Amino acid sequence: MASLAPTSISDLADAVRSVPHLLAVGAQTKRGLSALDIPKVSTKQLSGITEYDPGEFTFTALAGTPLSEIHSALAEKGQYLPFDPLLVEAGATLGGTVASGLSGPGRFRFGGVRDFILGVRFVDGSGRVLRMGGKVVKNAAGFDLPKFFVGSLGRFGVLAEITFKVFPRALSSVTLCVDVHGFRVQGSGFEVQGSEFKVQGSKVSAQNEPPSAEVAPITVASQIMIEASKGRWEIDALDLLPDGKTLCLRLAGPAAALEQLSADILTHWHGRSLETAEADALWSDLREFRWAYPQGPLVKVPLTPQAAPDLFSQLVQAERPDQSRIHLSAGGNVAFISLPSAEHSATLDQRLRRLKLSGLGLRAHGPLWYGQRPENKITLAVKQALDPEARYPSLDS
């Protein structure tokens, strides 16, 4: 039997052909996505950057390449992956990042994994090595399978090598923290108690609130996220920390400009700027999920900043809260929800259904899918096109 830890792309294809059922894994930093009792083919030894020309704004690397290695190589040339990949310090690989479709806080400004992937080489269900997309920053030839692989969880093919677009990294960055806790209803809007700082353009109705009731921090956060997203500042990241009351805005650009931009933002919302070390630690903690319960489910839920208050009221502010922790990221476009234990999974599933939201379980605790799931015949047809013998598991398992 061929090695299931192949060291070359042709070995990978041999490994795929050697077993009737299998699933590819990288560093397994998101175990929930591969928590199946079937043979695994590891890309850990299929590692290394194969092409990198900074002048092209592109690189190509084998699927098992750790993101930390890619980060270092790009940083040497003043470049980076703007979507701010997650779990880099934990050892996440490039292939796993694509297959899981996970992007970090930085996806707010320029887009996520899907917006930077250009091309793939992959092994289809018949064991063929296929190349799709391209190696140049612009390409419209053929179907865009590279994008399809983003979030496809290794269920349609095994990624062998991936080409990405990169950007020059801004010379400096600044992180601002705004406390969204302690706002009181006032007239048709709300303001910070004992302070003059108003949340601009707020539309929160005070009708159902008792006089001077505290406005839920998530309502304030959601409103600021909406306003800041429309602003002129080109914010780099916009997240609500898992403490539920600290909103973080990151700016990236030339230092002289950031000073003025920060000052302008802080005239809109009361807050402070962090020291570099503090800011680096804060974003690193978010990217590595250090805030999450170590032994419970961790669920990615796409949503909108408008829908975030409902989600929070169902989870953390419910009459019987289940101690969920939530990191609201990318300007309120995605929530990462951590539950203390798998026992709470069913409740989360029901609540997401009620809110017409869906979730992806990243850890082996609890199910893979949460909430509502669309059922299309085309999903099966495309699966049969790429993997006619069902060598890889289905999306449902």
Place this chain on the structure above:
Amino acid sequence: MLSALTFLAKLLPPDRLLCRPEQLAAYESDGLTAFRARPLAVAIPETAEEVIALVRFCHEHKLPFVARGSGTSLSGGSLPVLDGVVIALNRLNRILRLDPELRIAVVEPGVINAQVSQAAAPYGLHYAPDPSSQPICTIGGNVAFNAGGAHCLKYGMTSNHVLGIKAVLATGEVVEWGGASRENIGPDWCGLFTGNEGLFGIAFEITLQLLPRAECFHTILAGYRTLEQAGEAVSAVVASGLLPGAIEIMDALALEAAKAAVHAEYPPGCEAVLIVELEGPREVVGVDRMRLDEIIAASRPVEARPACDADERIAIWKGRKSAFSAVGRLSPDFIVQDGVVPRRRLGEALRRIGIMAREANVRCANVFHAGDGNLHPLILFDGREPGALERAEALAGNILRMCIEMGGSITGEHGVGAEKRDFLPVMFGPDEMDCMRRLRAAFDPLEIANPGKMFPGAEAPALSHVGLHPLEQAGVIARE
């Protein structure tokens, strides 16, 4: 065929089902005027339900169909199928929802690209993809062909701005993917659908992301003695760590034409003009523009002209965006190519195109997106001259082969369409072609959705030489 028309007549009122030759003539061709084919009928639905009913009818009767917006495809993407149905989506032209809070626009496929930005402008937002045909091309066509524009390096193409799609697939299945959120779980179906060239089905509702309009621009135009110098300036800008919104180059022939057409003025004695544009908050542009101006000055241009105000900026872009139709006026016919090469090989690619054009005795102008290596050689010919079309096509083919050989692509933003379908198997191997065929079959087992595009082998439509598209002659659209 008659029976098909009888059935179709049950789906649409007579004034929205065109069958007479004089009615069909306008739909025989698109932006690639060298091809034409007469459809059986043109159906003009007004609602999503009618689009779904039409596709399901076509599926049931194995009747080929082609979705069409404004017909600006430069690759023959909306060329009709002989005796098939054209589904003209122009009347599905409603912006169903524009939500400035979520920064999204939910539109029907017949909405014009520029109208999205116009509708978003009062909220300080815009829709980023800006193909040169944006005053007339539709979002449905942009999605089908993954349209680009001058700002792709920083902002990406259409697919980077599509958040949600409701579509009827060629099997008649109705699907809904994505929505208002920028994030997603599971495979990226919107990403796969965008750029399908009409082979998967018809999107009848599209959710687009809107971005805040940049507060400040700094646009600089610089003339160079040689194309190589302009290319070196691009490399210097890219190496500097700046991320311009656009980097464009026009060559001498394109400059001549733009001068004649829109009275644009360029530094004299230049073989190439470079346009670089920075955009962002005023504080950032204020710092970055000093670096850019230094880089440009160090690249020893004949002359560098920063735009001093909004009018001067608009004038620079007007010259740039009209260049193609302007060049077109120099010649009765032309072919636009759309290949991509790695940026570092731009200079070499342009030299080789020049040599190949001279050897073939064909005139060729170049306007291109230098920032992303997307070439737009414009090959001039006179179709009335025996053998001229064949020579032009041979040159176009050689340019595409060169792009592939350099590690690039046969198309950056126009799509494969009818025009380049013979070159897809040059860029991709037999296994990849098989994989794409299987994918197509998953969406369209009967091969009724826009057959004859992207994949080689289908019967070629009649070739003819019909000169400029009427809208092109009027200067409304441009081929790039």
